[in-house]
Amino acid sequence: MSRWVIKGLRTGIVTTRYPAREENAPGISPGLPQSSARSDADSEVLALRCPTDALRQADGQLKVDRARCIHCYRCARGVAKPIPWETGFEWASLRGKSSVFPNAFQRSLHIRVVDAGDCGACLNEVKLLNNPFYNMHRVGFFITPTPRKADILLVVGPVTDHMKTPLLKAYEAMPTPKRVMAAGACALSGGLFGPGFVTGPGVADVLSVDVEIPGCPPPPLAILHGLLAITGRRQADTIPGPAGIAAKEGGNER
Ligand code: SF4
Structure with missing residues (x-):
C-alpha cells in the first residue's frame, strides 16, 4: 500500500473535497484584508502602516x-x-467573460508554470497542488514541463528583465486556445520588488492576463479556484479587461 495512504489512515487527513464541498480545515488560508468604512483619521493611521501602498482612503x-x-x-x-x-x-x-475556456477543455488542462523571478513562496504553493491533500489531478489539472503541450501559462513573480524574453517565448510556443494566469502580489503588481531597476510592475506589463489571483503567496486553494474559474466550473469576479501587451497586439488568440 502506498505510504501516502498509510499516512492518511494514521493521521485522518484525507484529500480535500473542494470544489464539491466547502473546505474550512484550519490553516487552509491566511485570508485577506477587506475594504471598509472608516473615519479619515483611522484610515490615515492604517494607510501609513502599509508597506506597499495597498491601502487607499476614498469616499469615507x-x-x-x-x-x-x-x-x-x-x-x-x-x-x-x-x-x-x-x-x-x-x-x-477573470479579466472579462471571454477568459473562460471552451467546454471541451474543462476536464483536462495542462499548465506550464513559469517562475518569472518569484521569491519561492508562490512557486511552493503551486507545488503543493500536486500533494495528496489538494491532488489537482482529480479535477483535471496537470503540470507540464513543455509549453508546447500547455493550455495555461501560470506565472509567478514580478517578471524580472531577464525573464521577460523566456516568458514571451514560452507563451509563443503554446498552442491556441491558451490562457494566462498571474498568481501572487508580485505577478499582479510587482509586489515588494517592482517596478524597480531590474523588474517591471507584473505580468500584465508583458502579456494579456486572463486570471488574477491575489495573495502573498496565494494559498493552493486560491490557485485551484483560479483554475476552476477559467474552466467555467466555479464563479469568480470579473475585472474589466483586457490588459497588457498581448492584448494590445490582438489578445490571447481566442
Ligand atoms: S500589505 Fe496588506 S496586510 Fe500589509 S498593511 Fe497593507 S493591506 Fe494590510
Whole structure:
C-alpha cells in the first residue's frame, strides 16, 4: 500500500473535497484584508502602516488593493482599530467573460508554470497542488514541463528583465486556445520588488492576463479556484479587461 495512504489512515487527513464541498480545515488560508468604512483619521493611521501602498482612503472608505497586499498583517495586528479580515480563499478574478475556456477543455488542462523571478513562496504553493491533500489531478489539472503541450501559462513573480524574453517565448510556443494566469502580489503588481531597476510592475506589463489571483503567496486553494474559474466550473469576479501587451497586439488568440 502506498505510504501516502498509510499516512492518511494514521493521521485522518484525507484529500480535500473542494470544489464539491466547502473546505474550512484550519490553516487552509491566511485570508485577506477587506475594504471598509472608516473615519479619515483611522484610515490615515492604517494607510501609513502599509508597506506597499495597498491601502487607499476614498469616499469615507479605506480601500484595499488586493493586487498589492503582501499579507504583512500590519493593518490587522498592533493597531487600535484593525481592518476586517476575510477568511476564505476564492479570490481569483477573470479579466472579462471571454477568459473562460471552451467546454471541451474543462476536464483536462495542462499548465506550464513559469517562475518569472518569484521569491519561492508562490512557486511552493503551486507545488503543493500536486500533494495528496489538494491532488489537482482529480479535477483535471496537470503540470507540464513543455509549453508546447500547455493550455495555461501560470506565472509567478514580478517578471524580472531577464525573464521577460523566456516568458514571451514560452507563451509563443503554446498552442491556441491558451490562457494566462498571474498568481501572487508580485505577478499582479510587482509586489515588494517592482517596478524597480531590474523588474517591471507584473505580468500584465508583458502579456494579456486572463486570471488574477491575489495573495502573498496565494494559498493552493486560491490557485485551484483560479483554475476552476477559467474552466467555467466555479464563479469568480470579473475585472474589466483586457490588459497588457498581448492584448494590445490582438489578445490571447481566442
Ligand atoms: S496586510 Fe500589509 S500589505 Fe496588506 S493591506 Fe494590510 S498593511 Fe497593507
